[in-house]
Amino acid sequence: ISDCAEKNKVKFAAATLQGRALTWWNFQVATLGLNVAIGKSWEDKKKMMLEEFCPDEEVQRMEDELRGLKLRDTNIAAYTQRFHELVLLCPEAVPTEKKK
Known part of the structure; x- marks a missing residue:
């Protein structure tokens, strides 16, 4: 992800998710809509993932x-x-x- 353009980091990360993380991502897309979900900044998405998976x-x-x-x-x-x-x-x- 470090060599990935900032605008593509969320899309790249989403494409690598598996299992529970993929289910969580699919819920985000269903709830927020695809454009909103992938439109979030990488920092925002990291924060959301940490809150979900790293209590x-x-x-x-x-x-x-x-x-x-x-x-x-x-x-x-x-x-x-x-x-x-x-x-x-x-x-x-x-x-x-x-x-x-």
């Missing part, structure tokens, strides 16, 4: 897991994979160069 308590649980993540049994690959998953799901929990 505050779940985000808090993942942030807590990220803060408490420890390397166990020298399984570096599993640790690294989980770390990357949590960072992608909780970007606000990780300091960036901008935030420092």
Whole structure:
């Protein structure tokens, strides 16, 4: 999505949805109409998706897991994979160069 033109991000993302997310999107289209649904900004659509699929308590649980993540049994690959998953799901929990 990073190389996608801003006006096409919502359409591109919608085309990749599956399962529950696709059902949610279809409901949005049915409720709002296609032009309104795809006319929303990417930031607005991301916010709507986060509200639907990442409730505050779940985000808090993942942030807590990220803060408490420890390397166990020298399984570096599993640790690294989980770390990357949590960072992608909780970007606000990780300091960036901008935030420092």
